[in-house]
Amino acid sequence: MSYRPDFFIRLARLLNSGQARSVLLCGNIYDLFWDGAGYVPLNEFLLKKTATPGLLQLVYELNGPVRMDDAARDKLRGAWVEWKAGVDANTLALEQLRKKGSKLEFFQDEFDRNLRDATGNPTLALELLRQLTICSRAALREDLLIIIEAADMLLPESGTMASLSDRQMRRISIAHDWFGDPEFAEGGDSVVMLAESRALVHSRVARMPQVLSVDAPAPSQDHRVHFIEHYSERTTPKPKLWSTPQLLGECTAGLSLQALRQMLAGAAYTGETLTPDGVFQKVEEYIRTQLGDDVVDFKKPGHTLSDVVGFTRLKDFLQRELIPRFKAKGAKALPGAAVAGAIGSGKTFIFEAVAAELDLPVLVLKNIRSQWFGQTDVIFERLRRVLDALDKVVIFVDEADTQFGRVDANAHETERRLTGKIQGMMSDPLLRGNVLWLLMTARIHLLSPDIRRPGRVGDLIIPVLDPTGDDRRNFIRWMLQAVELDDDSAAHSDDFVKELDEQLLPAEYSAAAFASLRSLLMAVEPKSREEVRAAVHDQLPPAIGDTREYQTLQALINCTRRSLLPDPETTEQQREAWQRRARELELEGVR
Secondary structure, rough: OOOOOOEEEEEEEHHHHHOEEEEEEEOOOOOOOEEEOOOOEEEHHHHHHOOOOEEEEEEEEOOEEEEEHHHHHHHHHHHHHHHHHHOHHHHHOOHHHHHHHHHHHHHHHHOOOOOOOHHOHHHHHHHHHHHHHHHHHOOOOOEEEEEOOOOHHHEOOOOOOHOOHHHHHHHHHHHHHHHHHHHHHHOOOOEEEOOOHHHHEEEEOOOOEEEEEEOOOOOOOOHHHHHHHHHHOOOOOOOOOOOOOOOOOOOOOOOOOHHHHHHHHHHHHHEEOOOOOHHHHHHHHHHHHHHOOOOEEEEEOOOHHHHOOOOHHHHHHHHHHHHHHOOOOOOHOOOOOEEEOOOOOOOHHHHHHHHHHOOEEEEEEEOOOOOOHHHHHHHHHHHHHHHHHHOOOOEEOHHHHHHHOOOOOOOOOOHHHHHHEEEEEEEHOOOOOOEEEEEEOOOOHHHHOOOOOOOOOOEEEEEEEOOHHHHHHHHHHHHHHOOOOOOOOOOOOOOEEEEHHHHHOOOOOOOOHHHHHHHHHHHHHOOOOHHHHHHHOOOOOOOOHHHHHHHHHHHHHOOOHHHOOOOOOOHHHHHHHHHHHHHHHHHHOOO
């Protein structure tokens, strides 16, 4: 396999065309890359791919030395002497050289001393590199390519200048002056800074118009398959696969090559055969480490739609339209759906079952906001890389109104930026059909209108309402299945179900309330209908009726399908009546 990654092609184009002389290389920078002979870290890959006549390569490691080969060191030392002394030692006559000798030796020693002192001193190292580019323009025939590792630690973003140390502010000032220098921008020297995210590099540098960025994506399936084949050919004993490298490459979507190598190395050492379950577990573990346990989780629902009680019309719609469109590709695919309904209506349980029916990885987004400045953008960028790498995935977001905030002027800048990026991802044509969004919320009206518009989850907003009619009686039967009576009467006979429905249970009773009552009946173990009646009568609903009514009204108002309303022939006058009642509740302080 012979290829140049797309990110390197973009990087080379920026530098060769002169569009930028300072570039931030971000993204999957800690992975392995194919250099034509083997898989190597990014630094080695860049050095090999950029090795051309007339270009001297320098690498600065944070708290380490400025590295270069001996030939480059000699050329730079000579150029430094010529630049400082104003003479070219190669053209001096012998007699002139004797006269100038001590001065030349001084500048040679100065060059070597600066290199030594730069080790372990990031501020001095950065200033030295800037000086070398000035020296290069004045006295060097070759151009410089400077690779700076850990730019996010060298020039950290911290929110305010006041929170930076004097040395950090000095380095930011050096970089700003360096990259903003018109002579540097018009010269032939280039600087490539490595950082996981542009957001982690101080904005005084990262947002300079002279500083462009290139993202290194997660490895594609072709790259993963090639790595598996390459590793297996050169490793003894070979890792045992349950199937072909191609199938393993498909199953490892989302893994970096470093993580894939660890998995293959472990399998080769133990001699155990890699299984799909083991691979998926490794993928889940890796994604959690990338995004954080408090940010994302994997859901493996243990129930399907056949386990969902009631909701007959809704389940028919899900099986007939939603699931087929979620499984579709291209223009027929849905980008996602929002699910609205009052608290306790059963939204999460129903759509966990939908996720199980889809038989796809389900990524549960828990909290993508970070308390640390700049980390929210980093988490989002990691999430985007994971989603780009996965073939098809469901993003499950509970309490979506709190996860995705507002975009108005009263919202925090980070909140607006995050919500804007999520909105862009939902409508991204490249992700349509591959990333499916399921947003659960009891407060659909608080979800950003930009998220609710068509082309995003506004294509389908589904209300989940309290059971009525036959669905309600099915819930009662399900509830009574937990009861075994001593007498001959069946606990869930039609006459007893009708009695509970019409006489004992409140008119508005949620799925969660039925589940709670079923649990109570299992605990008290009534032995007669009278004891069942007593347990049902003793159960009082919490005082959240107005809130649930308001949330139900908002679900109905925001529903995007007439067929999902209680009455498909609902008129505009009825919808206006819902809105009037919602406003009345708002005036009473209900939100």
